[in-house]
Amino acid sequence: MGRRHSGKGSVISEDSRPQTVRELGEFALIDRLNAGREQAAHVLLGPGDDAALVAAPDGRFVVSTDMLVEGRHFRLDWSSPVDIGRKAIAQNAADVVAMGARPTAFVVALGCPADTPVSLVEGIADGMWIEASRAGGSIAGGDLVRSEQLVVSVTAFGDLGGQPAITRSGAVAGDIVAVAGELGWSGAGLAVLTGDADRTDPGFTYALATHRVPQPPYAAVIDAFGTHTPTALTDVSDGLLADLGHLAAASNVAIDVHSAALTDPELTALAELLDADAAQWILAGGEDHAFAGTWSADVALPAGWRPIGVVAAGSGVTVDGAAPTAGTGWESFRGADATPTGDER
Amino acid sequence: MGRRHSGKGSVISEDSRPQTVRELGEFALIDRLNAGREQAAHVLLGPGDDAALVAAPDGRFVVSTDMLVEGRHFRLDWSSPVDIGRKAIAQNAADVVAMGARPTAFVVALGCPADTPVSLVEGIADGMWIEASRAGGSIAGGDLVRSEQLVVSVTAFGDLGGQPAITRSGAVAGDIVAVAGELGWSGAGLAVLTGDADRTDPGFTYALATHRVPQPPYAAVIDAFGTHTPTALTDVSDGLLADLGHLAAASNVAIDVHSAALTDPELTALAELLDADAAQWILAGGEDHAFAGTWSADVALPAGWRPIGVVAAGSGVTVDGAAPTAGTGWESFRGADATPTGDER
Secondary structure (H helix, E strand, C coil), X not given: CXXXXXXXXXXXXXXXXXXXXXXXXXXXXXXXXXXXXXXXXXXXXXXXXXXXEEECCXXXXXXXXXXXXXXXXXXXXXXCHXXXXXXXXXXXXXXXXXXXXXXXXXXXXXXXXXXXXXXXXXXXXHHHHHHHHHXXXXXXXXXXXXXXXXXXXXXXXXXXXXXXXXXXXXXXXXXXXEEECCCCHHHXXXXXXXXXXXXXXXXXXXXXXXXXXXXXXXXXXXXXXXXCCCCEEEEECCCHHHHHHHHHHHHCCEEEECHHHHCCHHHHHHHHHCCCCHHHHHHHCCCCCEEEEEECCCCCCCCCCEEEEXXXXXXXXXXXXXXXXXXXXXXXXXXXXXXXXXCCC | CCHHHHHHHCCEXXXXXXXXXXXXXXXXXXXXXXXXXXXXXXXXXXXXXXXXXXXXXXXXXXXXXEEEEECCCECCCCCCHHHHHHHHHHHHHHHHHCCCCEEEEEEEEEEECCXXXXXXHHHHHHHHHHHHHHHCCEEEEEEEEECCCCEEEEEEEEECCCCCCCCCCCCCCCCEXXXXXXXXXXXXXXXXHHCCCCCCCHHHHHXXXXXXXXXXXXXXXXXXXXXXXXXXXXXXXXXXXXXXXXXXXXXXXXXXXXXXXXXXXXXXXXXXXXXXXXXXXXXXXXXXXXXXXXXXXXXXXXXXXXXXXXXXXXXXXXXXXXCXXXXXXXXXXXXXXXXXXXXXX
């Protein structure tokens, strides 16, 4: 597993089964996971002591934590270990960026059964390091325990660079609503994985890749800090309408989304192949890890952002002035919309 | 569950089963868990946005993360939800203090089955808030997801107050080794829980309480910062010999422990009742969440610390000059010493 990993991952025990974490042991596995890693500049002291030490030059730090559970947030038959590691870091880095901060470091706790192949854990760690580096940080520390089910818990840190945090609560009537990043493609990938379509069809490649490894446009947000600062900002993870709903509620405003600004001809073509509704994926698909923000109408939108609606007095989110018909997004424990794995455990 | 919690915990669904997290839903449960909580001074922005914001007046922060898994690190038939929450925070706070930092804040990710009673999650959260307050911080944010097994992942933060971090690597030959906090009583409690003894015997109360809720002597360490700073410091969680072994290895020194300084007549009496070896509990029991440090021999030990051995040139840990006969402590995935739950999943 882990394509760039066939060397380390090919350690085989005597009877030619893959080596398990029980066979290697916790401390040896931790040593192997940390070997040869280069910490980012903000990590002043990495793994190996009771705790890590991270720079917070701003005198404050932004922190977000998310837990990913096998069968619920990812499936090993759908995603490679590297994909899972990248996604776990990406969704946490996106939360940090959505507060107006630059990611600096991450800590990770991983639980897995004792018979888990060492190569699987190594693949997840490799994916985490790849995405942490892309976001601007590194893995400063972690914990490794035995559990019945594979569970990954990531905590991400960011630095505000002396600027105020950009919360969800600053939108005012008259602001423009804009998004950066892909919407609906993760939902399309999930539809391919849960449906009867031939997953190897090249027409599905982009949707599948987007579902497996979201690509939050960190730079589109970070480059806008200070010069084109939004009045409110959030990451789009529960689904566009759900996350705009959280933003509208926090800001005590209404938001109207213009469906024409959200159409995506390629996604529409894909939806027709699958007899699905592209608008549903775009408005409520979830796991996009795009960003949505609001700007004063007299401010030019920064690069990478496209207008999709307006802020008005009132409450709630409408589409073209009407109550949305699509589902309202992801919520744990409910069986409803957008269950990432399509099952109901 | 959670004795101080019978009010909120007694919500009953129509058919008089306890309300489950599926019935209440993620967002309503998060609202309930956060209702009425007062954040500590370092938490500048608590739950409710994409991420939290925590003060780091030192310009750096200490961070440690630990995952606790049901059946592996705690059992619901052995500990109350409040106990589990307290223990989860205590072991992370101890790691932060063991770096020379004062705890400031915590973030928590919790995974549980959808049929988990709401009152159980509330009890864990109550325990977390109790212990976070005792350690000097509060719960700044978190995540709540569905999983097959109850899993709690805590990340703890601390501030160094302008002082250097106290690592494991500063011990030098000639230093005194000292400990603060209880040793062996958590192991004794585990022996009661895994053995045939009558758990309701009042003679076991203290051992059981210590196993269920460790009491790291935060103040004994924090009060020593600056005036009686140790040369090296660690928390005792894997077992005294194992943790001193990590410290000795990091410092490139040898440590000799004086068994006479570690005898505990009450624990010896308890061990005789259970036909057990008190020295094994003290040297290798694990989960003590005490602290071990080293000081120059010409510095007075701060209050709350007792000398137990000496640092010398060389490597490894000895007891009264000889190789220890007791097990060497806790390691995940191995079946060996001190499996907290006594099973082998």
